[in-house]
Amino acid sequence: MAEIKIPTSFNIDLEFESADIMKRFIAWLIDLAVRLCYFLMGYLVLTSFRMEYTDNLIIYMFLIVLPILFYFPIAEIAMGGQTPGKKVMHVKVVSMVGNRPSISQHLIRWIFRMVESPLLFYIFFIPVIIPIVAIMRTSYSQRLGDLIAGTIVISTKRKGSIEETIFRDMSNIGYQPQFPQIMKLSDRDMNKVKDLLDRALKARDEELAARVAFRVKEVLQIQTDMPHTSFLETVLNDYNYYTTKDN
Structure with missing residues (x-):
């Protein structure tokens, strides 16, 4: 093959x-x-x-x-x-x-x-x-x-x-993005976010998730009360939506 x-x-x-x-x-x-x-x-x-x-x-x-x-x-x-x-x-x-x-x-x-x-x-x-x-x-x-x-x-x-990548299929679920600022980040940035989020979830490390979420909010100037892991999941979904919506 x-x-x-x-x-x-x-x-x-x-x-x-x-x-x-x-x-x-x-x-x-x-x-x-x-x-x-x-x-x-x-x-x-x-x-x-x-x-x-x-x-x-x-x-x-x-x-x-x-x-x-x-x-x-x-x-x-x-x-x-x-x-x-x-x-x-x-x-x-x-x-x-x-x-x-x-x-x-x-x-x-x-x-x-x-x-x-x-x-x-x-x-x-x-x-x-x-x-x-x-x-x-x-x-x-x-x-x-x-x-x-x-x-x-x-x-x-x-x-x-x-x-194993940051790819998520958002084409068939009627997804509504929340943070258009996410497109200021690069593929390399998003892969790092994905890697750190996976580590935090696997180790149940809320402190790590909080640090990553704080850094993303700081760079993108986002204000939200969403839980740290939920925010990072939303960030990844938004990035997929904006990057693939015209493909």
Whole structure:
């Protein structure tokens, strides 16, 4: 597996391992098996009620065809970037900044999946040729849908953890920042704040947290009665919000 380093707005590279091509292929086969099983079960159930395909086309479309057609976006959105096959093989889809892809990103991947693997390819059972070629030719092991959507497929057993940086995903929680002055600090400053806060929390050292909070307030000329650790957590969240809101 190739190592992927994604530069962030914090001047820190997030390190991932790209999902192995064979693992991705096996995951695709598992998902194909899941869809085939669903089709057979749905067909058997409907025919047991004497619903012939030609006479009940709309029912077959809604109960069988559409769920299979939208299998990938539905599964990946519901399972946080994974499908049953991806979960079994320990791979997942993430955005290029390491967080959970948006719904639009999942839909773009799905649309280009159909472009890469048209019905004719399924007839000859070679729907993975174009994606494999793209994966092998791109620096981040991306297929066409990933390139357009701004996503990558990684191994869930990552070498570097996003929790080890000051990065926090503030994109999906409607966060409201409190201290716009925080942008006067640098990435290096914020990493130091994060490191000291982690130490204070781990050692339950209120005095250390108080010293760090006092220094940040002094530099930024902030007046607040928030508890020291809560203030520092808010500072980190605000920095993430302002730094990533336009990404």
